[in-house]
Amino acid sequence: MENLLFQYMQNRFLEPQEIKRCGPFPFVTISREFGCPSKVIAQMLAETLNKRQGKARTPKWISINKEIVEESARKLELEPVKLKHIFGAEEKGVMDDVLASFSSNYKSNSRIKKTIQDVIRTFAQKGYVIIVGRGGVAITHDCPKSLHIRIQAPVDWRIQEVANHYNVTKSIAHKMILETDKKRSSLIEIFLGHGLENSLFDVILNCKTLPKEDIVNTIIYMMELKEMI
Secondary structure, rough: HHHHHHHHHHHOOOOOOOOOOOOOOOEEEEOOOOOOHHHHHHHHHHHHHHHHHOOOOOOOOOOOHHHHHHHHHHOOOHHHHHHHHHOOOOOOOOOHHHHHHHOOOOOHHHHHHHHHHHHHHHHHHHOOOEEEEEOOOHHHHHOOEEEEEEOOOOHHHHHHHHHHOOOOOHHHHHHHHHHHHHHHHHHHHHHOOOOHHHHEEEEEEEEOOOHHHHHHHHHHHHHHHHHOO
């Protein structure tokens, strides 16, 4: 047992921590409160940017979210569901990792997080990508050729949106919002190593008062100001 614990401590704390450098190409991260249409906005943004480029030889813009989970799982040789505790912002305890280390396919918590960081920064390095959630802002906030967006709205407005979208009561919708918002903030904080602050974002947009088209146009304007496009 003593040897197993020593091996665990090595795996957990002595794994390589090199971080991929930022690339020269532009990218956007979108963080969001639950109930805000982040995926739709990201898709609209990609389509608008691609139309703007026309026949230019620059790569096409894409939006990604679940692709981060899938690529991380592929690199780790795990089923995507095995990463659920990380993206659900649930840290495994020491004994959980020690017991899991008996498995031949054991991957430590720190290795999983390092792989997610590598995957997100690889996407960012290649550029022309809109990273939706998954802690993207925390992992790439040091990159100069980036724009970090936060989409939010008053909770009462989001309760109605969630209730309509999922066909649930307002009480259930409110519970879903509280739980999901907490998990999303905690995920960012896991990768940041400290509490979430609004100063992490370049701009915060209210999806109650701003139509999706206006949010997209505002993001594009900010990208122009930062000479990303």
